[in-house]
Amino acid sequence: GESVGLHLPTLSVQEGDNSIINCAYSNSASDYFIWYKQESGKGPQFIIDIRSNMDKRQGQRVTVLLNKTVKHLSLQIAATQPGDSAVYFCAERGGGFKTIFGAGTRLFVKA
Amino acid sequence: KAGVTQTPRYLIKTRGQQVTLSCSPISGHRSVSWYQQTPGQGLQFLFEYFSETQRNKGNFPGRFSGRQFSNSRSEMNVSTLELGDSALYLCASSSQSQLEQYFGPGTRLTVT
Numbered sequence: 001g002e003s004v005g006l007h008l009p010t011l012s013v014q015e016g017d018n019s020i021i022n023c024a025y026s027n028s029a030s031d032y033f034i035w036y037k038q039e040s041g042k043g044p045q046f047i048i049d050i051r052s053n054m055d056k057r058q059g060q061r062v063t064v065l066l067n068k069t070v071k072h073l074s075l076q077i078a079a080t081q082p083g084d085s086a087v088y089f090c091a092e093r094g095g096g097f098k099t100i101f102g103a104g105t106r107l108f109v110k111a
Numbered sequence: 112k113a114g115v116t117q118t119p120r121y122l123i124k125t126r127g128q129q130v131t132l133s134c135s136p137i138s139g140h141r142s143v144s145w146y147q148q149t150p151g152q153g154l155q156f157l158f159e160y161f162s163e164t165q166r167n168k169g170n171f172p173g174r175f176s177g178r179q180f181s182n183s184r185s186e187m188n189v190s191t192l193e194l195g196d197s198a199l200y201l202c203a204s205s206s207q208s209q210l211e212q213y214f215g216p217g218t219r220l221t222v223t
Contacts, residue, residue: 032210043115043201043214044154089154093210098167099144101154 012108019077021105023090026071030092030100035064035075038104039086047075047088077107085109113138115204115215123221129190132218136183136204142166143185144212145177148199157200160185189220197222 013019025033031052036044048059050066050073057064063076073090090102116135124130136143145157156169160179177187183204189196199219203212 034211036214041216043203043216046211046213049211091154098156098159098169099212100156101146103153 009103010106010108012110013080015080015082015109015111017080019075019080019084019107019109021075021077021088021090021107023073023075023102024071025073025090025092025102027092027094027100028068028071030094032093033064033066033073034091034093034099035062035073036089036091036101037084037086038089044089080107080109082109082111115202115213117200117202117215117218119218120216121219121221123223124192125223126192126194128192129188130192130220131186131188132200132202132220134185134187134202134204134215136185136202137213140204140206140213141183142205143179143183144203144205145185145187146201146203147171148201148217149197154201157187192222194222196220 034049035047037047038044048062048064050057050064055066061078065074077084087104087106089104091099093099118133142161144159146154147157148154157171158165158177159167163179174190179185199217201214201217203214205212
């Protein structure tokens, strides 16, 4: 079946360092991938997305990398700040507007 | 633009009862998706509506149903509630052309 998983459930980084959150997916037919951030008591918030015809996309302090060969997705956060502390989800969407979410990684930022 | 709104924010029901949750999408968005979030199962897709039609459905029992109105507002209903239905129910909207979804704050349902 389809699944999107995360390598690490918890990640702790020092403020100012770069963070890398990894994600594996199994559906090679998925053509759209998204990263979401969820803070306590809130719904997931869109961070950045990437289509399968790309291997890298940059946003403000964030970069998403897609490696279709090994079905791997990563989110890089530059100069991590305390406000980045949250749970991060990767998600994939294939045809049919059905989004499959990964289990989530909790990011702790140490001051 | 106002964001996605969900009502009520918190709800306590007893087993066997039924519940209706409401979602108002971002103005102009015609697609509304519902998700169930629990600590054990994570975020799971329930269904997606577009222009009052259900376009896709997740693997949930028939007790879970939904509908969308002509103004794109959506409701989901859960009948014969079970303890395991306790969860955060999230609604997300997107425009026809965007795949990017915007989530509401969710409705926290507790079944006792």
